[in-house]
Amino acid sequence: MAEQNGTPTAPRTPDSIITTQRGGQTIVAELYALLLDRASISRQNRYIDPDGTIRLYFTVEQAQKKLHRSRQCATRIFRELEYSGLINRKKQGLGKPAVITLNYPADAKLITKEEADEK
Template sequence: MNEYFKVSEAENFVFYKVPKALFTDNRYKDVSTDAKMLYGLLLDRMHLSVKNAWVDKYGRVYQFFTVKQAEELLHFGHEKICKLFRELEQSNLILRKRQGQGKPNIIYLKKFSQF
């Protein structure tokens, strides 16, 4: 078995996209790489929100992405994931709205600056 990718296999994989601006824009220089990866996961899930018609009365797309789901995908503990969500909020990349006891937060993904 060949361990290298061939041309015919090059597009067989799905990838998470993390915006380059999060690494090149000075406004995001203090955002950890782990938080940037979490943002990439949230960005990837936006299509599910649109598919589920999770849009508020202002036309803003929102999503539900629990700490538990983030733990499972990123393989970090509860405290670390909570810290990453806070980091994204403090960097103005997301807005979380609490719904109450036992319900997941509503997460609005904010646009990152490209300029």
């Protein structure tokens, strides 16, 4: 994370996640922030499909380790992101990770490496 005026900056998460009525909304925001971070890294490395979408591979097991949650909780978080329309998951088959496509809110902006270095 880049620092600006001595305070660390985090990936921006949409306000719709933070203001949900269900419990655990901060954990959902954390996972979405991780996915946004991974998407910005993919964009920097030019891992973009010809149609302009960025596809991610982020397994439930990876979410478990990063968030320190159970498999059931990680699955619920992914489901909540899907229901809110922020991600699309496409299953590939047994033993293969789902392909995740992020749906950015209209005001979202991915930070490029140059912008992060400037801050």
